[in-house]
Amino acid sequence: MVQLPEELTLPEGFVPKTLPDPPVTPKDAATVILLREGPEVFLQRRVRGMPFAGGMTVFPGGGVDPRDADASVAWSGPVPEWWARRFGCGTELARALVCAAVRETFEESGVLLAGPGPDAVVGDTSAFADARAALVSREISLAGFLADAGLVLRADLLRPWSNWVTPEAEPRRYDTRFFLAAMPEGQRADAVTSEAVEAYWSSPRAALEDWERGRCGLLPPTWVTLTEIAEYGSVAAALAADRTPAKVLPKLVRRDGRWRAVLPGEPGYDGEGQ
Known part of the structure; x- marks a missing residue:
């Protein structure tokens, strides 16, 4: 895993x-890295x-x-059993994580990883x-929405990417499994959500440059993920990555009056942060 910069x-x-x-105790959560050609x-x-x-x-x-x-x-x-092996969890939780990934992506961006059959995907979600x-x-x-709409969840459009756990020092903690997915043809991602003030597409390197210039704030999992995705030259290459995520639990340390996250294997991880 890449090391976090001191400036983060x-x-x-x-x-x-x-x-x-x-x-x-961390709550289970799912995050989806949506990709389109660029890659962005x-x-x-x-x-x-x-x-x-x-x-x-x-x-x-x-x-x-x-x-x-x-x-x-x-x-x-x-099947859920396959996802359970990849994420090192029970089958019921694995099913819930995949469903949460599909549901949250639809809720927050309007992108729906489902279709009328196992080999099809919705082309326009406005309906x-x-x-x-x-x-x-x-x-x-x-489950009720998909049944009423006659749609099938397309777990094959997702890939396991990583598993981050919020540091113990924080009052709200999540055990978050990160998934990768390509943007379905014909669909568009939007900013119709009360949780965000803006939404946009960016190359990973441009997003990291925005952070370096102080134009945006990134948490360690986002910074690391962008750095990892930046190494792939295409959406297909990223989707082809064979990953079995291990849990990553950062620790928070106080240095020079600022809180910094330290990853396993980095200097200071096994020491006491003040």
């Missing part, structure tokens, strides 16, 4: 003055007042809903605008 610090107020004791990634700048990652530039994603584990969801592609709003408000579940 957390905004003031991001870490509470009184650290949780004991640490908060789809990014969103979160509303500054959000309780988690406010003001930061991120990929679409969010927490697992208990209904995401519904075994009745119409499914095409690698499902009401269902999208109902998913956001939790009036319906993903």
Whole structure:
């Protein structure tokens, strides 16, 4: 894994003055790295007042809903058992993670990784605008939406990428599995979400340059992911990467009056951060 730059610090107020004791148990979550040719990634700048990652530039994603584990969801592609092996978790959780990835991507960007059959994908999602709003408000579940629309979840359009756990010092913690997916032909990603103030496509290198110039804020998982994706010359090459993610638990250390994340294997990870 790439090392984090010394300049990557957390905004003031991001870490509470009184650290949780004991640490908060992480909630399961899913994040999707949407790719289109360039390659470019789809990014969103979160509303500054959000309780988690406010003001930061991120990929679409969010927490697992208990209904995401519904075994009745119409499914095409690698079975939950396959995902469970890749992410090192139980089958029920693996199913919920894949469903959460599809649901959150649709809710936050309008991109729907589903189709009328196992070999097809929706070309225009505008007809499902009401269902999208109902998913956001939790009036319906993903399984119910897909069943009513006659759609099949396309798990084969997703790839496992990484698994990041929020540091123990933070009051809101997530065990987040990152997925990779190519932008479906005919669909468009939008900014119709209350959680972001802007959304845009960018090459990974351009996004990292924006961070270097202070134009956006990146959390360690986003910085590392952008750095990794930047090494691939095409969407196909990135999708072909064979990855079995291991959990990455950064630690927060206080240096020169600023909080910094330290990854396993980096200097200071096994020491005490003050």
